Amino acid sequence: MNKNRPSVSDYLTHAGHIVLILSSFARLALRLGPLGLLRNIRRYPWILTLLRAPFLMGRLAHGRTGLYREANELVISFIVSRMASLLYHTLSGKSNCIMHQEMVPPEISHAMGLSVWPAEILSILLPIIDTHAAERYIDRCENEGIPPDICSHVKMTLGIVLSGEMPPASIIVSSNLPCDGNMTGYEITRRYNNATIFRLDIPFNFYDERAAEYFAGELKRMISWLEENTPGRMDWDRLRDICDERNRMAEAEIELWDMISARPAPLAAEPVYLSHLWAFNIDPGNPIATRHFERLIEMAGHNLSRGVPAVREERFRAVLWNPPILHFADLFRWAEEEYGVALIIDSMSYNSQPLIDTTSQDTILRDLGKIVMQGPMARHTRGPAVNYIDDIFRIYHRFNLDMVWVAGHIGCKNTMALNQMLREACREKGVPLLIIEYDLSDPRICSHEGIIRQIDHFMENVMKTGRLEKTGELAAQL
């Protein structure tokens, strides 16, 4: 086992982060009022799942030590603190709160003084905290007639809506990203809420100026529509500030990527991908999020200068392609311990178009549009197969990796239909490839044991290695 014994300092840091998490919840209770909180818990029982975040932190910290362990704790307490703030804005029933589909950029709405509730946030966070959290919502959705083969992430979101557990919204902004199921599902959300909806249209071929111009036009249309339908008014100076701050955060993330490209990596896994997931999708342009990345850089820098690896015995470096396995959040902690596999980067974090030119309104909208169109998941689920496959090899070389792990989510038909092409491409280039067959949110499709078995087979048959414990025993015998 690749596991260190935590020091007293590790335990103290852990306790400090638990205090931070509890204080975030306490602040929420104070702002909503104790009765208000209880009313909301009754209406939105998933709040109870969120309250279990300290256990998730414990799972992620297990077996990890030093600054890597602290970075894991930091990202969880950061997300909890920001989620508590988001919940307050959403549950306090202010008229400036609108619902966004996950691929719609929040920068514009924030600049208009609107508070954004990202509809899919619960379908991401709840299964990460509680493996089985998605099941009852998925069942509810299927019982309403949605076919079981639709993506479980979409079904879970719709299940929350249909259960009456999604905070209501009279204004929704959605898009045709990232897949047909999600796009079509918004009609159900609109009807359930009797809401007014705006839908952004993202072109299929987006790597040219014609597409950039078309989509900037879509964003302008969105701004006009929001001004007509909400109390929000566009403040271009504010948007410029948000984008400048976002640029600072993106530069910090690039610096972090440069650091983790080193072998062994000074940080890995959750601090890298969970930080991106929250900061760039929910909080871009917020100085708190930028500071979070700067803190990660400090930790990574410290480890680098002292030669301390994140994973004690880093034997293999992997990219995780497709969204992380939500209901098995500690998979990579397990893979570190058992095989010395370090998750260096994932496809959802790697943004190939990270910076915004803020010299004019037009350049801001054009570059924000490019970030949406060329962002993670968007650029992989639209456009030709080359967008998906070549990106994998680009990242493979950029981060000095040893293997590609694809989270082969059975509900993602878009990518399932490319797996064989990917297999052939990897074979040709000699890149070891593991496609984990599973479901993103529903552990009943493939259990954790089933996922582990697939990894064991891959490590044994393709990587020709065993678990660290066995390898150690073997070496001792020899």
Added chain:
Amino acid sequence: MKQSTHISLFDELLNEPLNRLVEQAMDEKRVPVGYTCSYVPDTLLSAGKLFPVRLRAPGLAGTELADTYLSNVICSYTKSLLEYALGGGYDYLGGIVFTANCDHMRRLMDNIEHLRKPAFIHTLDVPHRRGEAALDWFTDELTLLANKLSEHFAVDLSRENLAAAIGNRNTISRLISKIGDLRKQTPPLITGGEFHRIMTASQVAPVDLLVPLLEDFHRIAIDRNGIGHYRARIMVAGGELDDSSFIDIIESTGGLVVADRFCTGSLPGLDPVPENGDPLRDIAEHTLDKILCPRMMEEFDERASAIRSNVLEYGADGVIIQTIKFCDTWGVEGSTLTSELRSTGIPVLRLDREYRPGAEGQLRTRVQAFIESMGK
């Protein structure tokens, strides 16, 4: 339900993609161009020596190879086309035009390009909504395609030729619509199965060569006494459906299919293309204005409303929403559409099916039960 012997002439055209009319056209040095989706404007592929052929996979036994490439969670229409392509079934085509219409079609294009490398392949980027900006975008898309077709096939896609193609298309659509309107009568003069064969044949053969058959059929049909006994008038809605045996099964239970509002059907497939003097923009407008597929993300209410109008217009007693299993757009929309139509008192049966005909007994039982549930 008895069908005219004359219809067997259309049936013959549906047994093989390379049918006698396609062969005849190719002998005359005309070029067939395949397409996969009703959002590919067939009019644009009808100009000059080109003629459009909608891709089908008749008689396909299985999709073993396509399962490997596209996985087993992709719709069976898409997989059947890939399997057919891998067997060389479309090698006679001069090229194929796809749309980025749905996730499945996009990946079909990727896999066909990867595995077969057709001499001409193009993906049309159809916006997911209407409006001036979308119309401009799609007109540009059609211009790009037209230029590519002109260059590759050395065809003259001038404004005059495109306008002529639109004129021809509208003339033939009117003729087919005239036949389709015979279903409105009480009793109808043609069966749904007959009309489905005519509609499908018009998509897989050069339509100009089909005109004599269409005229003959119309002449014979108007002299008939009408369809005999039937229990209920049915409207079929939903996605791709190019196998007439599905309609035959419905009609074998006493349900007469009087309206066809689906991907390959006549509603709104036969609506005329506007002739406002800018052919590419006219074609773009016609394509985007089609109220049909849930891939257009803003039109749910209009789709439901169009079905309600057709139910009244064709005197349908109930609606069957048929979708191919694993289709995400129709899969999600099907449930909302079903409850919306039922809430306005329209009986609805929702049927998931595979592209290739099968499970006939099960299908018949469900349709029978549906007809009985309507008290017919």
